[in-house]
Amino acid sequence: MTSHPEWFTTRADGSIAYAENPPKKYQDIYPVNFDNDPAGIYAEVRRVIQVWIDHGVTLFRVDNPHTKPVEFWQWLIQDVATERPDIIWLAEAFTKPAMMHTLGKIGFQQSYTYYAWRNQKWELEEYVSELAGDAAAYMRPSFWPTTHDILTPYMQYGGPTAWKLRAAVAATIVPTYGIYTGYELVEHVARPGAEEQIDNEKYEFKDRRWMDYEPGGPKEGQSLHGYLKRLNEIRRDHPALHWLRNITFHHVDDENVMCYSKAVKTGEGREDVVIVVANLDPHATRETWVHLDLPALGLEWHEGFVAHDLITGDSWHWGAHNFVRLGKDTEPVHIIELRRF
Incomplete structure (x- = not known):
């Protein structure tokens, strides 16, 4: 100055x-x-x-x-x-x-x-x-x-x-x-x-x-x-x-719970699919149904997969329609790696 x-x-x-x-x-x-x-x-x-x-x-x-x-x-x-x-x-x-x-x-x-x-x-x-x-x-x-x-x-x-x-x-x-x-x-x-x-x-x-x-x-x-x-x-x-445009939103019955997925094939041809389910209400534990667009995940409508939670280490058998319980009494978010049978 x-x-x-x-x-x-x-x-x-x-x-x-x-x-x-x-x-x-x-x-x-x-x-x-x-x-x-x-x-x-x-x-x-x-x-x-x-x-x-x-x-x-x-x-x-x-x-x-x-x-x-x-x-x-x-x-x-x-x-x-x-x-x-x-x-x-x-x-x-x-x-x-x-x-x-x-x-x-x-x-x-x-x-x-x-x-x-x-x-x-x-x-x-x-x-x-x-x-x-x-x-x-x-x-x-x-x-x-x-x-x-x-x-x-x-x-x-x-x-x-x-x-x-x-x-x-x-x-x-x-x-x-x-x-x-x-x-x-x-x-x-x-x-x-x-x-x-x-x-x-x-x-x-x-x-x-x-x-x-x-x-x-x-x-x-x-x-x-x-x-x-x-x-x-x-x-x-x-x-x-690591990508922005590869997002797909999936329907959830509860308006307070959001679900989205991201999928990509790497240069080595490896398939990587991550599904996130998040309870956006921090004050309550919520139970609801998640309805997945399986073709967006690289699957046929009749197929199932192993949903492996990368936060807790738990695994479940999932398909197109899945029950979740998320919130302060458990974990607020599932971060799921899709694993084929």
Whole structure:
């Protein structure tokens, strides 16, 4: 601000205007004014980006890119790509759909999404169908159940069951998902008047004393660490979960229970089919019937298969119509590997 005061917006009293993304105010951030010296600002930002690239950074998460000129991001991403096409740009842009689509079209390879606010079955099915449709040509969604400044009422009051099922759905319904630090500890208390964790890293240094949750520690067994680790192992082992467009939704009698599958054949010709059944109601255990579209799973209508639960290790004989019991008294989600007889 001392060397280039013209790069910033000043108020009538001469003070520097802080950043705003209504209704939020960021009084510790001073936004750059691109109108006064665009060439100089472009060059300086490009120089700073190169410093981080030279230090080994290959992914940039851009906060609120929709509050800056779209033309700037298009130029910056393209200019970096001429030398480093491996660099990935993630748009943290919780804004109107048209702008989120525009950011994908001009170069951002990944995007935050509305997942945190989509909790009902019809909402999730409609939203994921949109993302896996024509938009999949230029948008790569990243699903986050919470972030440092997003803690929805669903997560505040859903208890550990909500935190398990939202992580499991995010990890299996799209190829890319994210977990905010401390998620393992179900940090569900909100700052009064805001949908974000109280005393989060924006306000203080947090010593979570991870060792207390390790075997032998005073809080052993009170962490979701093992559950998240298992989700990541499942994602690594199953290529069907690495794709976006290969999703099929199946009918479930209970409107609170969702079922979807993902199937792919690997380059070696191996068939990989994963079926997910999730009880989206974190407050109740529900019993219902799941009706599978067997041809979408690569089976004939009369065929059955072994349904192997990758979370619990249990196995059942399944066919087109299957009874499930899911919720806080058991597990909220089945993640099933289809095994032929």
